[in-house]
Amino acid sequence: xxxxxxxxxxxxxxxxxxxxxxxxxxxxxxxxxxxxxxxxxxxxxxxxxxxxxxxxxxxxxxxxxxxxxxxxxxxxxxxxxxxxxxxxxxxxxxxxxxxxxxxxxxxxxxxxxxxxxxxxxxxxxxxxxxxxxxxxxxxxxxxxxxxxxxxxxxxxxxxxxxxxxxxxxxxxxxxxxxxxxxxxxxxxxxxxxxxxxxxxxxxxxxxxxxxxxxxxxxxxxxxxxxxxxxxxxxxxxxxxxxxxxxxxxxxxxxxxxxxxxxxxxxxxxxxxxxxxxxxxxxxxxxxxxxxxxxxxxxxxxxxxxxxxxxxxxxxxxxxxxxxxxxxxxxxxxxxxxxxxxxxxxxxxxxxxxxxxxxxxxxxxxxxxxxxxxxxxxxxxxxxxxxxxxxxxxxxxxxxxxxxxxx
Amino acid sequence: xxxxxxxxxxxxxxxxxxxxxxxxxxxxxxxxxxxxxxxxxxxxxxxxxxxxxxxxxxxxxxxxxxxxxxxxxxxxxxxxxxxxxxxxxxxxxxxxxxxxxxxxxxxxxxxxxxxxxxxxxxxxxxxxxxxxxxxxxxxxxxxxxxxxxxxxxxxxxxxxxxxxxxxxxxxxxxxxxxxxxxxxxxxxxxxxxxxxxxxxxxxxxxxxxxxxxxxxxxxxxxxxxxxxxxxxxxxxxxxxxxxxxxxxxxxxxxxxxxxxxxxxxxxxxxxxxxxxxxxxxxxxxxxxxxxxxxxxxxxxxxxxxxxxxxxxxxxxxxxxxxxxxxxxxxxxxxxxxxxxxxxxxxxxxxxxxxxxxxxxxxxxxxxxxxxxxxxxxxxxxxxxxxxxxxxxxxxxxxxxxxxxxx
Numbered sequence: 025x026x027x028x029x030x031x032x033x034x035x036x037x038x039x040x041x042x043x044x045x046x047x048x049x050x051x052x053x054x055x056x057x058x059x060x061x062x063x064x065x066x067x068x069x070x071x072x073x074x075x076x077x078x079x080x081x082x083x084x085x086x087x088x089x090x091x092x093x094x095x096x097x098x099x100x101x102x103x104x105x106x107x108x109x110x111x112x113x114x115x116x117x118x119x120x121x122x123x124x125x126x127x128x129x130x131x132x133x134x135x136x137x138x139x140x141x142x143x144x145x146x147x148x149x150x151x152x153x154x155x156x157x158x159x160x161x162x163x164x165x166x167x168x169x170x171x172x173x174x175x176x177x178x179x180x181x182x183x184x185x186x187x188x189x190x191x192x193x194x195x196x197x198x199x200x201x202x203x204x205x206x207x208x209x210x211x212x213x214x215x216x217x218x219x220x221x222x223x224x225x226x227x228x229x230x231x232x233x234x235x236x237x238x239x240x241x242x243x244x245x246x247x248x249x250x251x252x253x254x255x256x257x258x259x260x261x262x263x264x265x266x267x268x269x270x271x272x273x274x275x276x277x278x279x280x281x282x283x284x285x286x287x288x289x290x291x292x293x294x295x296x297x298x299x300x301x302x303x304x305x306x307x308x309x310x311x312x313x314x315x316x317x318x319x320x321x322x323x324x325x326x327x328x329x330x331x332x333x334x335x336x337x338x339x340x341x342x343x344x345x346x347x348x349x350x351x352x353x354x355x356x357x358x359x360x361x362x363x364x365x366x367x368x369x370x371x372x373x374x375x376x377x378x379x380x381x382x383x384x385x386x387x388x389x390x391x392x393x394x395x396x397x398x399x400x401x402x403x404x405x406x407x408x409x410x411x412x413x414x415x416x417x418x419x420x421x422x423x424x425x426x427x428x429x430x
Numbered sequence: 431x432x433x434x435x436x437x438x439x440x441x442x443x444x445x446x447x448x449x450x451x452x453x454x455x456x457x458x459x460x461x462x463x464x465x466x467x468x469x470x471x472x473x474x475x476x477x478x479x480x481x482x483x484x485x486x487x488x489x490x491x492x493x494x495x496x497x498x499x500x501x502x503x504x505x506x507x508x509x510x511x512x513x514x515x516x517x518x519x520x521x522x523x524x525x526x527x528x529x530x531x532x533x534x535x536x537x538x539x540x541x542x543x544x545x546x547x548x549x550x551x552x553x554x555x556x557x558x559x560x561x562x563x564x565x566x567x568x569x570x571x572x573x574x575x576x577x578x579x580x581x582x583x584x585x586x587x588x589x590x591x592x593x594x595x596x597x598x599x600x601x602x603x604x605x606x607x608x609x610x611x612x613x614x615x616x617x618x619x620x621x622x623x624x625x626x627x628x629x630x631x632x633x634x635x636x637x638x639x640x641x642x643x644x645x646x647x648x649x650x651x652x653x654x655x656x657x658x659x660x661x662x663x664x665x666x667x668x669x670x671x672x673x674x675x676x677x678x679x680x681x682x683x684x685x686x687x688x689x690x691x692x693x694x695x696x697x698x699x700x701x702x703x704x705x706x707x708x709x710x711x712x713x714x715x716x717x718x719x720x721x722x723x724x725x726x727x728x729x730x731x732x733x734x735x736x737x738x739x740x741x742x743x744x745x746x747x748x749x750x751x752x753x754x755x756x757x758x759x760x761x762x763x764x765x766x767x768x769x770x771x772x773x774x775x776x777x778x779x780x781x782x783x784x785x786x787x788x789x790x791x792x793x794x795x796x797x798x799x800x801x802x803x804x805x806x807x808x809x810x811x812x813x814x815x816x817x818x819x820x821x822x823x824x825x826x827x828x829x830x831x832x833x834x835x836x
Contacts (some may be wrong), residue, residue, distance in 0.1 A: 050447050074764045091499030105752055105764075107785035134830035140749025141786040329735070330831055337832030343546025346511055347658050351482030358480045358511075380547040418832075422825050425736060426743030 035221035036263035046148035047100035055170035059259030076104035114311035190266035203294030216256035223262035246298035270406030317354035318410035324352030326414035336416035367391035441627035442669035448579030452554035461576035468497035482510035585749035609700025706826030723760035724816035730758030732820035742822035773797035
């Protein structure tokens with residue numbers, strides 16, 4: 025299963041475009057993803073109790089509708105904590121696009137990312153949408169322009185696609201995402217949109233997404249702050265015409281794997297491009313008695329400011345790692361824990377069975393000089409495992425978030 | 431009840447000294463606090479599953495012994511994750527001091543703070559203790575030298591004392607503490623030692639300490655990292671000869687209040703002196719339906735890297751505050767939340783009943799220029815309240831923790 029991460033390819037029956045809604049001063053800030061025929065869909069949303077209007081609206085549509093046709097996305101403004109006016113604006117945007125596409129307004133999902141507590145510049149947006157719709161295209165350029173328009177202060181585009189064979193049909197799955205950025209840094213929001221021409225039921229699509237998101241998007245952290253707008257949406261329009269996928273068949277496993285691989289690539293792209301990040305940190309926890317504890321430990325280590333600054337400084341300070349394991353909330357025997365640093369130059373064991381393990385400082389330094397640092401933790405108590413991804417904490421994170429003014 | 435925070439005063443019957451055990455290269459790094467007569471004691475300890483040898487040993491003594499005479503503290507080395515050798519070293523230190531003071535070794539409590547996973551330089555320490563013991567003194571200079579010796583990356587000494595009248599007797603309560611990094615006390619490397627000549631039972635002393643610590647030391651955060659060595663110990667030797675304190679009498683309330691005030695001053699001194707901190711942030715949450723939710727919200731806001739960098743940058747970015755309230759884990763109605771910034775120049779309301787509230791940018795800026803920034807959050811749903819203290823996140827936090835090498 026080979027990931028394509030450069031050339032933007034839309035699955036059959038989809039069109040898209042990115043454009044300038046004049047929310048931001050200069051850059052493109054809006055995108056439409058459109059399926060010509062009704063498409064089943066699935067979504068996972070922020071767990072923050074304070075939710076943007078778009079999150080609440082999409083969740084409601086997900087409980088009622090069997091299919092949708094379009095996703096309208098804007099960057100530069102989260103339309104969160106904007107009260108009744110914010111809800112009305114969100115509804116008006118969906119309604120406006122629906123009229124132009126000649127579909128029901130409930131067939132349009134919405135997503136916003138950007139500053140919290142400021143109303144959308146509706147006049148600008150409502151002028152821009154009618155000009156954008158005729159430009160919807162199935163070509164690579166349109167999809168890439170959408171991928172760019174959803175970015176805020178991200179430095180890099182985030183895209184991945186994969187082709188899988190279901191029966192005798194080629195099924196394409198393509199995803200775009202945004203993470204966090206530098207100019208409006210309180211947009212810690214992540215958004216992900218995945219399109220596929222697979223023929224699959226809504227129920228199975230939701231299951232597949234929930235599985236993939238839990239092991240990827242939900243296992244990354246840039247700064248521990250959960251936004252009010254996070255969401256990942258998947259649309260599947262069936263145009264590949266593969267035979268219907270069943271939960272217990274190999275085709276479902278293949279599709280889940282494809283969705284997982286795309287999600288993992290997008291999630292890792294987000295942390296690699298985290299605010300001020302100079303390194304990607306991957307923490308793999310093995311030997312746990314249960315999955316929840318494995319996830320708690322991996323997320324606790326990836327979230328520790330002290331671990332993050334140590335990696336930024338190139339220091340194998342394993343005391344900070346064991347401390348983060350200890351306060352993770354997981355139950356474990358400290359005397360069974362072993363910790364390793366790994367990278368292209370090899371690996372070093374820094375703690376073995378709860379005790380310090382002598383290691384070569386030069387080898388550790390060489391590993392920590394790499395752009396990708398791998399920390400492996402063995403709890404030696406069971407068969408459960410979990411992996412989380414984060415980034416280091418640098419001067420630039422503080423600069424980006426302190427210098428920006430609302 | 432006036433707090434004395436400059437002049438170090440030891441309660442009757444106590445002696446102390448700070449000295450150089452050659453754990454650090456140059457600065458003093460060890461202290462002895464000694465009560466000439468057996469003293470009841472109480473303690474609260476880190477909730478980190480990985481605990482230093484001193485934490486485990488003190489907890490065990492607390493379950494068995496009715497009194498102790500001394501506390502032996504070292505900075506510069508946490509003696510945590512040092513295996514069997516670490517346990518033996520810890521025991522040997524207690525034993526050594528006990529012999530010199532002619533007391534049982536179980537009458538000596540121990541506390542360590544510093545780097546994790548490195549063995550103590552026992553030869554240096556065992557040479558230094560015999561020279562230090564004869565210098566134990568009831569004078570101010572001895573206590574202050576102890577207060578200095580327990581510091582690590584702290585820039586300032588942390589001390590508070592108060593005199594209360596119990597019946598016709600003056601009772602003195604004096605405390606010292608250290609903080610700086612890995613501070614998210616969940617009794618977090620914070621140490622606090624409080625001495626009093628009050629006459630009180632061990633049971634009541636433990637109750638009083640637990641109450642005070644939960645509302646003070648456990649409500650501060652520098653970086654969200656809970657250390658392996660945190661502890662607060664109180665010794666009460668009865669030398670003030672006040673009539674025995676009962677749980678239901680006013681004298682107990684007075685003592686609890688005194689302990690709370692001292693603990694609050696020491697806790698606030700720790701965050702004010704947090705690694706790289708330029709501002710103290712106090713978050714008061716009112717109107718909650720229960721205490722747990724009030725505490726979750728206060729701690730979530732104080733712990734948010736985005737809120738901390740915003741305050742460092744002098745930006746009233748309330749979107750980051752409402753986001754942190756939203757992911758705190760507390761249950762609440764977003765439409766009832768109001769948020770205020772307060773300080774010496776006055777106050778501004780930035781969010782009212784879930785919607786943005788227009789405020790004067792100049793007033794907000796003036797408030798955020800102060801060294802102490804107060805954020806008041808009203809949830810408008812009940813009568814429970816909680817206050818937490820934290821500090822901003824600056825370039826220097828990253829510098830201190832990235833440049834420091836193990």
